[in-house]
Amino acid sequence: MSFYDATVPAFLQILNSLSGLIAKAEAHCAAKNIQPEVLLGARLYPDMLPLSKQIQLASDFAAKGCARLTHSEVPSTPDTEKTFAELRARLASTIAYLKTFKPEQFEGADAKDVTFPAGPNTNLTLKGQEFINRVSFPNFYFHAAIAHGLLRHNGVEVGKRDFLGVA
Numbered sequence: 001m002s003f004y005d006a007t008v009p010a011f012l013q014i015l016n017s018l019s020g021l022i023a024k025a026e027a028h029c030a031a032k033n034i035q036p037e038v039l040l041g042a043r044l045y046p047d048m049l050p051l052s053k054q055i056q057l058a059s060d061f062a063a064k065g066c067a068r069l070t071h072s073e074v075p076s077t078p079d080t081e082k083t084f085a086e087l088r089a090r091l092a093s094t095i096a097y098l099k100t101f102k103p104e105q106f107e108g109a110d111a112k113d114v115t116f117p118a119g120p121n122t123n124l125t126l127k128g129q130e131f132i133n134r135v136s137f138p139n140f141y142f143h144a145a146i147a148h149g150l151l152r153h154n155g156v157e158v159g160k161r162d163f164l165g166v167a
Helices: 003-032 036-040 051-069 084-098 128-153 160-164
Strands: 113-117 123-127
Touching (some): 003 036, 003 051, 003 084, 036 051, 123 128, 128 160
Antiparallel strands (some): 113 123
């Protein structure tokens, strides 16, 4: 399996499922007469980030992860989304961006150095395989799973098949 095949399709599957989750969340708010801001600001615990930020971070870890693996320019995405529609647009933009990558851009990426921020004033360098397995995938799946959990916790009827994008 190529490094491209191990990364881009996995990101695309979950980004598409997050789009579906956002659509279900919006429909849930409409059906239950819940202000969207309530759900968008939902947290599992007060010191955790809200739903909107979970979606933004999942998007960032996918896009920036691929950019760093291929030594492409890392996209800048300000976190300005405040509505379901804006989050869906961000996900659509990230999906479109990932679809611009070609398999040959990932050739040898598993063994190349990847440098990334590891704090406000610190950078870390790992080989591509380590970067994807220890940083990019774990963070991506964490934020996507938290988004799913927040919706489920708040009564949106979503399950595992929704998370996997096969519902």
